[in-house]
Amino acid sequence: MAEPKDNLLMEKIVSLCKRRGFIYQSSEIYGGINGFWDYGPLGAELKRNVKELWWNDMIRQRDNVVGLEATIIMSPQIWKASGHVDTFSDPMIDCKTCKGRFRADQTNEIACPQKPSKMVSECHGEKTSPRAFNLMFQTYVGPVQDDSAIAYLRPETAQAIFAQFKNVLETSRQKVPFGIAQVGKAFRNEVTPRNYTFRSREFEQMELEFFIKPDEVVEAIESVKSSVSGVQPESSELKTENLKLETSANWGWREWHKYWVEERIAFYESIGLPRTTLEEYWQKPEELAHYAKACVDILFKFPFGTQELEGIAARSDFDLSQHERFSGKPMGVFDEELRAAWPKLDEARKTGLSRRYFEARLKYLTKMGVETAKAEEEAKEDAAGLAKGQYVPHVIEPSAGVDRLILALICNAYSEVTETDDKGKSETRVILKFHPRVAPIKVAVLPLLKNKHELVKKAQEVRDLLRPWMNVFYDDGGSIGRRYARQDEAGTPFCVTIDFDTLGEKPELKDTVTIRYRDDGKQERLAIGELLNWLLPKIR
């Protein structure tokens, strides 16, 4: 159980993040507010880059995923349907003596506020029995603060996607399988926020809900197809050609789930988290939620332990079904391919597929407390829909936390180098080895000297040449060595130095600059005219 923890490293990272403006405590001048963190200038750029890369990878580079931007405050009915109102809670006990409130499962770890030498579980205070404490932040919408005005800050972005599923389906020219993705803030009133920004009360998520056909539907369509020989490839298959991995419109949940696990790991690798820093954890059957078919956690080896970056769950049709039942609005889709295939199935096949579909629906309805006779009737009706081409889509959900990814990128990038100068004095300094794609600053432009007008002017020309294409930092203050060191600490992959050779002191070097690499300090010479084309492919 005991994992290696590197508290010293974590302290250094926290200190660097503050010192260089990656992360500050929220409201620091007022003593802070527990569980809330702000991103400073470098942190805000890093976070933007990551979110932009995710959006691009998940939506803009794909034909079959579209974006959504929903509100944080939604109808409270959504959280009843999702189960959050009833079950998104931690058990808490109150101490009648000290008036403290504690997580019931942490009384062995928390010191008594009145007698800190004892744990809460050992002290003499009279405790209540555990009660559920809901983790959703609650507020009131409108001028009257009564029960009908209660609303919640969303504890996840996913539910908005389910609630708008039909609107998106009807307005975006998509057909199942397709996905809806969203990036945005979510809030959980964690009793014990911890591990820096890893578990905070306000955080950001990047979630995709990828809607797929139930396996029964896939099998119905595929078994008809395979009985027809010599078919031409269909455009629905061609359509997905440009995805990095081949996909098929008629995959079952296992294929889609595996596909998204691989896609997501590939994404992490593409932004600079080596495969060796990641772990896959496949949840055991007994760990899964009752509606889930599988869930894989992608973990990163943080200095404080190996912890989850993202979960990729096969959630069946649970979410859409819940909203269908709670809103009374149909969440099913019509599938022409299924409707056309069904009559061509033999009777045994029809019965078998209907039976399986019926049983899955019955299991869900019963689990939700629907009375048996009614559940059987409903499940039967649902199964009868197959023949008409109707079903409620299933979903694969890759759900990632932005803030913990930012922290993982910083932890992974953190490295130290010790250098000894001519006088034998050695100094240890930090290099943040970000992948150029995520680095807050892509290139620093540095005139060798500040007080030489020609150097400054030329450097500013170079800055203005690059700036429309990437985030450029211009710096003319201090020795060139110190400026390099500052950029290393900010994670800037390239420095461009304008010196007297640039101005033509050595005629053969006129209008060339020095490019210095962050990771090894190596330098090379490049013509200004080639600079943009040299840099662009490296940072994209």
Added chain:
Amino acid sequence: MAEPKDNLLMEKIVSLCKRRGFIYQSSEIYGGINGFWDYGPLGAELKRNVKELWWNDMIRQRDNVVGLEATIIMSPQIWKASGHVDTFSDPMIDCKTCKGRFRADQTNEIACPQKPSKMVSECHGEKTSPRAFNLMFQTYVGPVQDDSAIAYLRPETAQAIFAQFKNVLETSRQKVPFGIAQVGKAFRNEVTPRNYTFRSREFEQMELEFFIKPDEVVEAIESVKSSVSGVQPESSELKTENLKLETSANWGWREWHKYWVEERIAFYESIGLPRTTLEEYWQKPEELAHYAKACVDILFKFPFGTQELEGIAARSDFDLSQHERFSGKPMGVFDEELRAAWPKLDEARKTGLSRRYFEARLKYLTKMGVETAKAEEEAKEDAAGLAKGQYVPHVIEPSAGVDRLILALICNAYSEVTETDDKGKSETRVILKFHPRVAPIKVAVLPLLKNKHELVKKAQEVRDLLRPWMNVFYDDGGSIGRRYARQDEAGTPFCVTIDFDTLGEKPELKDTVTIRYRDDGKQERLAIGELLNWLLPKIR
């Protein structure tokens, strides 16, 4: 007072936004939630583009502005300092008879819930006297819901910038004048949300706080400079050369305020709002907040009236001073140029500048209720700081609403065209004439026919060529005319059609495509190899 309103146009816009997936009502399947709106696939892309363009224009293209991303929930002390806890409210009355609650200034406009033929002001219900209703959404942070746990959803993004001013100053290598910018959600529990997304309860802001030297400081430095002849241009002036308008580190508030008004209008023009759709409204002295020196509203001519897109305020040192007083943490800066200049001033100048600084500080402190003797003492101390190079920066605040800008862009883009076909049948359809920079989709790639494998294959090659660089929509469904019309309605500036000539039916046209322009339907022929370079400058 009466403005021309175009309700029919507004209805058409609302309908289009829903139909094409720009904007949906939040939680629509549950009957919605008043004052909350979601962005669908096209709306989410449009909004991302606008925010990205603002971030790029305000931060990445400038040496003297940096970004911040702070939390929505902050220490409640921040809202005490800012005045929001005490004064951010509407006056409300309760009706003891019907239990309704109404804005006291709207009782003539709101019908009585029990007797809708009468207005609230005329009905017989017994009313309370008006009470202040705070517009901030309130919640509790942590497990105990008592007064010490109260927190608010931020009603604006600006205050986080002030609260983190010193952290940013100390970690970002900036000196006054410089700015901190932020984009993010804000919340106001409006009693009467209205005009579609224009005034909603959850919205997004793009705010810059640009910190400048007080005029007394500028005058001290400049009067010493002007007495020295033959000075070389300083690098601080050179540094700003690449800004679109020339700036100077030693401008007073009037110059900076004017500069930002012009910059912001130029921004709106650059994303497709013509100058003629905008108005400037300079607030009259009696309209200004007591601490403000000037405020300009930039208005857009919406179908429902001419309304504010952005306010650009010169807010003096009010905000930083308030946080200094409430947090007890110094918010002043040290200015080496001022410290060096001060001893060189003649005595009359020193006295005059100190006096003015003293009086401004005294006015502020007295207004804030600081007792006279104490206020005088403090103001004197503040003025004495000038000689040591110390002062609290003033601020210019361009503060824009994202959602109303999105609505302005859609209203401005909306146009209709009526076409008559060969059979004399005429049809009116919508074209959204977005500037290509903000358009959700930059280019649609369309194979002439869906069932010709070679056309589809070539079209997908073109899609994959463009996609890494821009948002591409691939569509092979329906007649080419219908597909063009769909893209016009989505605001896509260019369609690229792959036809048999592309495949070489006419050998001289092999590997060329048709480009169709959205706004006039004109078409031209272009080689695939030139496509990317032709498109890129048009969409950036």
